[in-house]
Amino acid sequence: MASKSSVSSGLRQAFDKYSKFGKTHAQLADHNELRIGSAQIQKMMKDCSLINSKYTSQLLDNDIARVLGKLTTGAAEPGAVHYPKGTKTFDIKGFKLLIDRIAESKGVSHDEVLGKINQNEGPSLTNVTEIANKEITDRMTDTSQYTGSHKERFDEEGHGKGKEGRTDDADTTGYVQGFKGGN
Incomplete structure (x- = not known):
């Protein structure tokens, strides 16, 4: 006991x-x-x-x-x-x-x-979602294969950047409506 x-x-x-x-x-x-x-x-x-x-x-x-x-x-x-x-x-x-x-x-x-x-040794991971085809996922997230603006969508490790990787936000700060210049 x-x-x-x-x-x-x-x-x-x-x-x-x-x-x-x-x-x-x-x-x-x-x-x-x-x-x-x-x-x-x-x-x-x-x-x-x-x-x-x-x-x-x-x-x-x-x-x-x-x-x-x-x-x-x-x-x-x-x-x-x-x-x-x-x-x-x-x-x-x-x-x-x-x-x-x-x-x-x-x-x-x-x-x-x-x-x-x-x-019990802890939470089991049976029936947990896994990557279906790792080779395809690795190939699609490899930034060396992309050119132009698509290359900016992923960081060095292959993780997506989200919205900041897809859009260029203009700086619209100013003292009047429609002002587009910063300085």
Whole structure:
């Protein structure tokens, strides 16, 4: 049997991995604490094989709604976890309460659910969109093959520049309408 601290650290690692999964650097930098949403919880439970024919994803959604409902309606005891009304994501403390609820719904022990989560290595990338034909993509983004204004659409690494690579914006700053000169 694993020690309590290793189990909780394993849960924390799984929480960190799945809460970051599918988010951009800007989204991660936007918040000071990690939160996990319903989609990431669904993915975690599927990857850990906790969802099966008896405990379906619909039952998981019901458990998520129940725990969020309890956490947002008010904390009866001081020091208990409480979320503002309308919250749809969990922090680590609320996630631990959700794990307790999942274990209760499945009719298994809390340690069995934690054990399956700890055995998981992180979000799997099965059925993820990949580049269909890498040779064609590489050829089309190779700037050495382009001439003229088309060459300006990509940077040195082959990434598109977006609008700044397609348009030349005129400097129309001036003191009267229609003024086109800068100095």
